[in-house]
Amino acid sequence: MIRLARIELYKLLSLRIAFGLLATSAALTALFTTLEASRAGNSGSDVGPLFTSSGLGTVTTTTGWSMLFAAVLGAVVAAGEFRHSTATLTFLGTPDRNRVMVAKTLCCSLSGGAFGLASGLVATAIGLAITAGHGYHVALGAAPMVGHIGGAVLGAALFGAIGAVVGMLLRSQLAAVIGIFVWGLVLESLVGGLFISVRPYLPYTAATTLAGIKLGGAAFGPAHGLSGGSPLPFAAAAALVAGVGALIGIVAARTTLKKDVT
């Protein structure tokens, strides 16, 4: 399995899109970190001043994009096999399609982790630079910052895996990519905004809380500033996201993965 995952990683690294998505994810993280920093401490803003641990913590954890883009990469890698008809050669080399899916999931999980790491580092660096630029004391300790980056790595790794199984399930690259963005940016914002009590259990929201993002902090629209509810404990949130990925993987293995490759 390790050998198969290494082959999948080699495949992924041979494609420019992997680096393009990584760069886009890092760029959006930089943009949103800067925007959050510009709002920090403003009257009526939900972002506290940068000289507080809460304000700096909000700014240095704008890593949600890395999770969505990790999922997009996973979907592109998995569904791309069908879009470009490369699945034929892949399944000829490894006729056990479940093994292929597991290898792709491992590979996308690893690359998703890299997305999370890059975003975590970018957000932390920009947040600290702006804080230093204002001449403020850094109110957040190294340990929580490293913890947030670690959480971003884990969240993006899990979302990379989810993207891969979604791609295998849908087989359509376009549908998978649109589905991921709609789910993460629209549906979770709507459902989380309407039903505060279910918000901690929504997979993208739960993944973002792993990275220290406050509950609903990665949501768009009116749901963004809503308060109420508390995030799941770290292990529970990780287990929830992993469970969602496993469930989609099982459905894919029992349905579309078995389909004829024509």
Next chain:
Amino acid sequence: MAVIEVDNLTKWFGSVLAVDGLSFEVSPGEIVGFLGPNGAGKTTTLRMLLGLVEPNGGNATICGRIYRELENPLRHVGAVLEGSGAHPGQRAREHLRIQAMTGGVPTSRADEVLDLVGLTSAADRRTGEFSLGMRQRLGLAAALVCDPQVLILDEPANGLDPEGVRWLREILRGFADEGRTVLLSSHILAEVAQTVDSVVILDNGRLVVQSSLEDLTRRSGQVVRIRTPLPQDLAMSLAPLGASATVVGLDRLEVSGASSETIGLLAADRGVPIFEIESESVNLEDVFFQLTGTSDDVEEIR
């Protein structure tokens, strides 16, 4: 023992019967043409053979095992089913290295097969920039990279220029001369007639004939055209010989299944005068059209 065995293979796509109880065998060291008109079920059969499409009935084995039970299948079978099978964003060398890694052979094989198919100069180009002919060559390189015993090729000459077709023929002949086996599909018999040792012809998902090319040529034989004032008498005299005689005019007869010498001697023996006699070889392509019932379509296209 046959290298490839297809036994009563059947496949339905919804209400369409794509392959209907197909059975044939391929022996080691043979190049076999898998022929049939478009939609005859060739690609579906090859995909069932390779475990990509699940049959509704029957089974297909390579080296005595169904494909997915082969240990390290790329070492046994190389296949080209649709162009190169490479991601358009990947470089040719990377694509072949991936195949080599999957098959557990050294990645240096990628450069060897690139050289073999004449793509060394394009090794670092992305495959999306390749012409159709280059993609076919890359597909063959990918099939050969793990040095398999069996090659399965779906329409491998598509997109190749005449020089490329000749090159392909030489590659496949060299492969078979080493005792290895090739099964290649085509919908044009003439395209593969100079390459294959035998043919499996199917139509509407059913086996029409499996034969060596030599036997097929012999079977097709000749048509002997005769001008005689007694065509009916001569036709009746030929029937016991197993020849097929058709009266095509008041004084004309077309005979297949008997040589002009045999007919001449028989006519002399029966006292049937012959004014003209000529024999004409039947084109293999015509035999193919007769067997698959596609001649009318072809006539229309022409």
